[in-house]
Amino acid sequence: MTALRVEALEAGYEPGLPIVRGASLSVESNEIVAVLGPNGAGKSTLIKAIAGLVPISAGRVLLHDREITGRAAHRLPHEGLGFVPQTENVFVNLSIDDNLDLAASILKVPKKRRLGELYALFPDLARQRRLLAGRLSGGQRQMLAVARALVGEPKVLMLDEPSAGLSPKLVGIVFEKLVEVRATGVTIVLVEQNVKAALAIADRAAVLVEGSTRVVGTARELANDPQVAALYLGHHRGDT
Amino acid sequence: MLQLIADGFVIGSVIALGAIGVTLVYSILRFANFAHGELLTWGAYLAWTALLGFAAVWGPMEPLGPFSFGWTLLASLGVAAIATAALALLVDLLLFRQLRRHGSAITLIMASFGAALVLRNLLQFIFGAVPEYYSREIQVAIRLVPRDVLGGLRITPDQLFVLGLTAVSVVGLHLFLTRTTLGKAMRATSINPQLARVTGIDVDRVIRATWIIGAVLAAVAGVFSGLTVQLRPQLGLDLLLPLFAAAILGGIGSVYGAVAGGLIVGLAESLSVPIVGAEYRAATAFIVLIAILLIRPTGLFGERP
Numbered sequence: 001m002t003a004l005r006v007e008a009l010e011a012g013y014e015p016g017l018p019i020v021r022g023a024s025l026s027v028e029s030n031e032i033v034a035v036l037g038p039n040g041a042g043k044s045t046l047i048k049a050i051a052g053l054v055p056i057s058a059g060r061v062l063l064h065d066r067e068i069t070g071r072a073a074h075r076l077p078h079e080g081l082g083f084v085p086q087t088e089n090v091f092v093n094l095s096i097d098d099n100l101d102l103a104a105s106i107l108k109v110p111k112k113r114r115l116g117e118l119y120a121l122f123p124d125l126a127r128q129r130r131l132l133a134g135r136l137s138g139g140q141r142q143m144l145a146v147a148r149a150l151v152g153e154p155k156v157l158m159l160d161e162p163s164a165g166l167s168p169k170l171v172g173i174v175f176e177k178l179v180e181v182r183a184t185g186v187t188i189v190l191v192e193q194n195v196k197a198a199l200a201i202a203d204r205a206a207v208l209v210e211g212s213t214r215v216v217g218t219a220r221e222l223a224n225d226p227q228v229a230a231l232y233l234g235h236h237r238g239d240t
Numbered sequence: 241m242l243q244l245i246a247d248g249f250v251i252g253s254v255i256a257l258g259a260i261g262v263t264l265v266y267s268i269l270r271f272a273n274f275a276h277g278e279l280l281t282w283g284a285y286l287a288w289t290a291l292l293g294f295a296a297v298w299g300p301m302e303p304l305g306p307f308s309f310g311w312t313l314l315a316s317l318g319v320a321a322i323a324t325a326a327l328a329l330l331v332d333l334l335l336f337r338q339l340r341r342h343g344s345a346i347t348l349i350m351a352s353f354g355a356a357l358v359l360r361n362l363l364q365f366i367f368g369a370v371p372e373y374y375s376r377e378i379q380v381a382i383r384l385v386p387r388d389v390l391g392g393l394r395i396t397p398d399q400l401f402v403l404g405l406t407a408v409s410v411v412g413l414h415l416f417l418t419r420t421t422l423g424k425a426m427r428a429t430s431i432n433p434q435l436a437r438v439t440g441i442d443v444d445r446v447i448r449a450t451w452i453i454g455a456v457l458a459a460v461a462g463v464f465s466g467l468t469v470q471l472r473p474q475l476g477l478d479l480l481l482p483l484f485a486a487a488i489l490g491g492i493g494s495v496y497g498a499v500a501g502g503l504i505v506g507l508a509e510s511l512s513v514p515i516v517g518a519e520y521r522a523a524t525a526f527i528v529l530i531a532i533l534l535i536r537p538t539g540l541f542g543e544r545p
Contacts, residue, residue, distance in 0.1 A: 051438060077440035085438065091431045102428055105421040106440040152440065 002065065003029045003187040004050070004081075004156050009059035011049035018057055019045040021211035025189075027156070032178065032188040034198035034219070037208035043191040044086065046208065047160050050189075051083040052076050064155060077107055082154030082186075086161045089145035092134030096125050096144055099133050103151035118147045121180065139170035143177060156187045163194040175201050199223045242385055242393040244510045250399045250468055252506020253406035254280075257461035258479055259486035259498035260413065261454030267430035267493035268450045269340070271348035275331065276458060277476030277483060278359035279324055283459025284466040284475055285367050287313070287320035291374060301375065306397040308377040309467065317463050321456040328455035329448060331355055356477075364473040372471040374463075402464045409460060410499050413453070417495065422449055430493060481522065482509070485529045491542025500540055504528060 006025040012018040019042045027033045037043050048054040050061050052073030061069045063081055076083070091099050100118060104111040119126035122143050128136075133144055142162055149157055162178070163171040171194060179201050182188055192198035199205060199219040207215040207228060215228055222228050258280055265273045294312040295301060301310040335355055339347050382400075385393035417423035422445070429436040429446045437443055465475055486505045490497025505525040512524035532540065 053434065053437065072442075073437040074440050074442045077438065083438045085435065088432055088435060091428055091435065093431050094428070102424050103439050105424055148439065 001029045003027050003031070003063070004189060005060075005062040005065075006046075006050065007060045007062075009046065009049060009056060009061065011045060011054050011056045011059075013045075013054060015055075015057070019054075019211055020049060022059070023208060023211060023213050024059075025206050025213060025216075027187055027189055029155075029187055030182060030185060031203045032182055032190065032201055034195075034202035034205040035189065035191045035208055036195050036198060036205055036222075039193075041208040042211040043208050044160050045211075047083070047158050047189070047191045051081070051158060077103075077149075077152045077154065080152075080155040082149035082152065082157040084142075084145045084149045084157070084159040084162060086164050090133040090136070090141055090148060093132065095130050095132055096136075097129040099144060099148050100151055103148050107152035109152060114151055114153070118150060121150075121184070122147050122177070138166050139173060142166065142170075142174050146174075146177065146181065150181065150186070154186065156189065157181065158189045158191075160191050161193055162190065163192060163197055171197050241390045243391055244513065245507065246393055246395055246399070248507035248510030249503060250402055250506070251509055252503035253402050254461045254464045254468075254502075255479065255482045255486050255505050256499045256502025257406060257409060257457045257464070258483040259490070259502045260410075260495055261458050262483050263487040263490070263493055263495060263498040264426075264450050264454050266487065268426060268433075268446060269336070269348070271345045271352065272484070274349065274352040274480065275355040275359060276352075276454065277478075277480035278356050278363070279328055279455050279458035279476070280462035280465065280479060281363055281473060281476035282327055282359060282462070283320045283324040283455070284462030284471050285363060286323045287316040287459065287463045288367075288372055288374065288466065288471055290316035290319040290323075303375070303377050306379075306382075307401060308375040308379045308396075308398050313374055313463075313467075317460065320463060321459040324459035324462075325452040325455040328451040328458075331359075332447070332451050356480075360473060360477060367473065369473055372466075374466055374471070398467055402468060405460065406464070409457060413457075413495060416453075422446070426450065482506075482525055485525045489529045489532050489539055491539030494539070494541035497539055497541030504532075 004027040006023060009020055009023045010018040011020040023042070023046050025035070035043050035046065045054055049056050052071055056070045060067060063079060068076060068079060068081070091102065094102065100115050101111060104114055124140060125144055125147060133141065136144060162174055166174060175197055178188055190198055190202065199222060202219040204216065204218050205222045206213045207222070215222065215225070217225070258276065261279065262273060262276050265276065291301065291313055294315060298312065301312045304310045335351055336348060339351055379396045379398060381394035381396045383392065383394050417427060425436065425441045426446050426449060428439065428441060429443055433443055462475065465479070482505050486501035487498050489504060490499070490501030505528070508524045508528040509521040512521050516524065
């Protein structure tokens with residue numbers, strides 16, 4: 001079943017100046033799909049447009065076959081779409097517990113059960129639940145951002161460059177956690193600059209260039225595609 | 241001495257309730273609203289209008305126990321709170337909401353100056369410039385502390401009412417912000433509006449709640465000012481600088497800071513009267529403000545950037 005479908009989407013911050021120009025994407029249930037591409041390709045704008053944060057001028061977005069095009073950002077978590085922004089993705093003045101508790105209150109989910117499940121998935125957070133989010137390290141903060149987006153039990157979780165600003169070791173830890181999240185039945189869409197890390201956990205990937213999807217394939221196909229490697233992985237044909 | 245402290249707390253209560261609105265609007269809508277003082281004036285005059293209406297139906301106001309006012313003033317306060325909230329929402333709909341979409345913070349600030357002028361002049365046009373009173377009953381002050389102890393303390397029942405209702409309002413607001421989902425959503429929006437949206441918070445609803453709470457407290461502060469001093473069209477303008485001094489002193493964006501700041505400004509004004517005279521008392525609030533900001537630039541309860 002298709003969890004998320006994006007059809008010929010056009011979106012941008014200013015009217016008449018689309019950054020995303022005809023991007024299409026289809027994500028099956030319980031897949032991890034990476035959206036890759038060079039700087040300025042419109043990856044973040046695409047994911048923000050799906051999340052309701054950037055105006056959409058054309059095209060459609062469907063969540064489990066239900067159209068959610070242009071729906072207000074605050075409605076989407078109630079409809080099963082979770083989003084983790086790239087930066088400022090936790091409430092820094094609130095504790096870990098309060099970050100999760102707030103999301104549970106807003107999304108009207110049973111707090112005790114859901115927070116228990118999330119603390120079981122993120123034991124590092126459980127150990128310091130009273131700590132202010134602003135005091136967490138980069139990796140822990142990213143874990144909390146993911147946990148916060150999972151509070152409403154989303155069917156689809158979208159992440160905007162979760163590896164940004166993290167050391168390679170922490171990237172590995174965060175991405176392993178995403179694999180665990182997928183194992184709980186969540187579909188994951190990942191916008192990433194760190195192509196190798198993303199392809200290591202993704203089932204499929206789409207490459208976005210100048211606002212439109214150019215190549216879509218399995219992670220293995222894309223990792224071994226010399227054209228993709230030359231353009232987006234920083235390798236050239238014949239490199240060793 | 242004790243008398244000056246008590247007077248300072250009464251003035252501080254009015255400033256604190258007004259400063260809460262200033263700080264809430266700043267933290268959630270991200271601009272300094274210089275029209276907030278006018279909400280105090282409108283609140284005071286709308287209550288007076290409602291009081292006249294009640295008097296026309298039920299006759300002149302009968303004082304309630306030791307107070308100078310009767311139950312009709314309490315009912316008028318309720319009417320004024322609702323009407324002032326409606327006025328704040330109307331100003332937001334017609335002005336600030338339009339500018340929020342495209343304007344910068346400075347545009348909103350300048351627009352708030354314009355809104356203040358319109359609101360003040362409209363009020364003066366409707367109600368006139370002559371000072372008014374809710375009640376002309378003469379109150380007998382209660383002696384709480386004998387004269388030979390620190391100069392003694394006498395306080396009127398109306399002043400006790402002001403102090404009591406301020407405490408109830410602040411505790412009520414604290415419970416609202418910490419216990420209710422909407423209150424928590426307001427705190428979250430003040431920290432990070434975009435993250436609040438993707439967490440599922442309807443930020444437009446939060447903005448409406450901010451105006452309503454700020455306006456209701458402004459109406460209460462305006463009525464308190466009218467009750468303990470008098471009603472005049474300059475009421476809000478005269479309180480505007482103390483409101484901002486209190487909000488900044490407490491740490492702009494912090495509700496508890498605004499309350500503490502209001503009480504400190506009120507005390508500073510009151511305690512300075514014997515030293516510098518009544519005409520310069522407003523300046524002392526700013527001396528305290530500068531002194532506190534030199535020691536703690538983010539204010540008493542402000543977050544470090």
